Amino acid sequence: MNVQIIPLQQAPSQQFSINLNNQSCTIKVHQRDGHVYVDLYVNGEAVVLGALARDRVGLTRHAYLTFNGELLFVDTRERDDPRYTDFSARWSLLYLYDS
Template identity: 35%
Template sequence: MAIIPLNASPSQEITTTLSGAPCRIWLRQLSTGMYLDLWLNEQPLIMGAVCLTSVDLIRNPTSPLSGKLFFTDTQGNDDPYYTGVGNRFFLQYEVS
């Protein structure tokens, strides 16, 4: 399992490697929650997914990524909010 390093910022874009493939992640905090976009090899894979604690963001069984991408809350079961990202809320990738 890997923790994807994030900052406590209302909007951020990072590049990382998931299952050996280059990925770009854009996270943004809106009034209705935190949202994630994910590009795999510069092709959109997930657009506008609501980030909920312990819920897999990769819900498509035919996805080229075989793992699970999800947030964890180290202090309970709240959904992620940008001010807690990196110290309370962690984005994790678990290879299946």
């Protein structure tokens, strides 16, 4: 299993493009009502919309989704759900994949 850390800004709403294991992805991360949500697009097609980000819970857990790998947040200090104020310092967004 390979792991790639996806850098995030400490901002309540952000969108960026990234290549993940030869997949052209757009990721939107936003915090609303105290919770972080993620949208994932692959090659311009929506794969996950409004996925609630939880500590160590996959965002793309369903095998039928057209995404190779798994995205998840990890709290490096405790086991709390992510908050944008400590993105990259405390909460990391990880991409896990097989070679």
